[in-house]
Amino acid sequence: MFNVVFVLGPPGSGKGTICSKIQENLGYVHLSAGDLLRAERERAGSQFGALIESHIKNGSIVPVEITCSLLENAMNLHKTANGFLVDGFPRNADNLSGWSKQMSGKVHEQFVLFLSCPVDICINRCLNRGEGRTDDNVDSLKKRVETYNNQTFPIIEHFGKLNMVRKVDSERPVEEVYEDVVKVFEAANQM
Ligand SMILES: Nc1ncnc2c1ncn2[C@@H]1O[C@H](COP(=O)(O)OP(=O)(O)OP(=O)(O)O)[C@@H](O)[C@H]1O
Ligand SMILES: Nc1ccn([C@H]2C[C@H](O)[C@@H](COP(=O)(O)O)O2)c(=O)n1
Ligand SMILES: [Mg+2]
Numbered sequence: 001m002f003n004v005v006f007v008l009g010p011p012g013s014g015k016g017t018i019c020s021k022i023q024e025n026l027g028y029v030h031l032s033a034g035d036l037l038r039a040e041r042e043r044a045g046s047q048f049g050a051l052i053e054s055h056i057k058n059g060s061i062v063p064v065e066i067t068c069s070l071l072e073n074a075m076n077l078h079k080t081a082n083g084f085l086v087d088g089f090p091r092n093a094d095n096l097s098g099w100s101k102q103m104s105g106k107v108h109e110q111f112v113l114f115l116s117c118p119v120d121i122c123i124n125r126c127l128n129r130g131e132g133r134t135d136d137n138v139d140s141l142k143k144r145v146e147t148y149n150n151q152t153f154p155i156i157e158h159f160g161k162l163n164m165v166r167k168v169d170s171e172r173p174v175e176e177v178y179e180d181v182v183k184v185f186e187a188a189n190q191m
Contacts, residue, residue, distance in 0.1 A: 002075055003028075003083030004107045005188075006090065008156055009115030011144045012122035012129070014170045014177060018115065019085045021178050026185055027082035029075075033089035036070040037062055056135050059143030061091050061151065064098025072102065083110065092151035096158070110188050112159045113181065115170035119145055 005028065007015045019030040034056075041052040048066055055062045067089060075084055090096040123145070126136045135144060159165050166184040170177045 002081075002107045004109050005083060005085050005185075006109065006112045006159070007085050007087040007115070008091075008112060008152060009170060010117060010119055010122045010148050011141065012125040013115040013117040014125075014174065015087045015115055017174055018113075018170070018178060018181055019087050021174075022085055022181065022185065026182075028085050029078045029081040029083075030085045030087060031071055031074050032087040033067050033071065033091070034087075036074060037067060040066070040070055053134070057140055059135065059140055059145075059147045061095065061147065064090075064095045067095065068098050068102045072106075085113075090155055091147070092155065096155055109164070111184070112156065112165045113184060114156055114165050114167045115177070116167050117170045121171055 007019055009015055016030075016032055016035075019028075019032070022028050023030040037052050037056065040046050041049045041056070043049070048062075052062055052066070071086060071089065075081075078084075090099055123141050126133075126141055127138070129136055135141070156165060166188075168177060168180045168184065
């Protein structure tokens with residue numbers, strides 16, 4: 001059974017940054033749904049490249065069958081990991097129901113790490129990220145934030161009702177955010 005921590009928060013809240021540090025220090029493997037989709041978009045022979053790019057540019061969510069298969073394949077490549085940081089997933093109701101259908105019995109969902117940061121700061125971070133992402137522009141960011149507010153935040157609320165959400169304020173400098181995140185992992189792994 002794979003241990004899974006879902007990592008959610010607005011675009012630019014620092015999910016990738018914090019997951020890299022956890023991966024480095026705590027033995028969890030970082031799987032970013034967005035990174036896996038971008039890699040699939042670039043893969044020669046992929047039948048999903050154009051569909052994925054259109055969702056990424058529009059800030060909408062790729063059908064779960066594609067994303068969940070990419071996640072499961074990646075997990076199967078790291079069978080001895082302490083656990084997986086599933087970054088940017090589940091992003092909407094389709095993601096959540098598809099994951100439950102495909103993964104129940106195969107994973108133990110430990111908790112949801114929610115990185116909370118005001119949207120104006122998140123947008124500035126994305127605009128200054130400098131990675132050349134096709135969705136780090138004002139138009140795509142508006143749509144990504146709308147999708148986050150309307151579709152992803154309700155998923156965080158859903159997990160909140162199950163007492164699974166661990167919220168960390170990620171408006172602060174990375175080292176401060178990370179310090180609190182480590183405490184969350186220590187508490188979870190002592191139980
Ligand atoms: N706590 C922080 N303070 C200042 N800048 C930060 C902080 N965390 C991350 N950043 C910077 O903000 C940008 C976005 O961070 P990151 O890619 O980790 O966010 P993300 O949540 O994964 O975004 P997305 O959802 O768009 O993939 C990066 O340039 C990163 O260096
Ligand atoms: N579960 C997911 C995760 C990501 N995507 C698509 C749509 C997002 O805007 C884009 C970038 O994701 P990020 O790197 O910002 O986490 O990827 C999706 O459709 N479904
Ligand atoms: Mg990211």
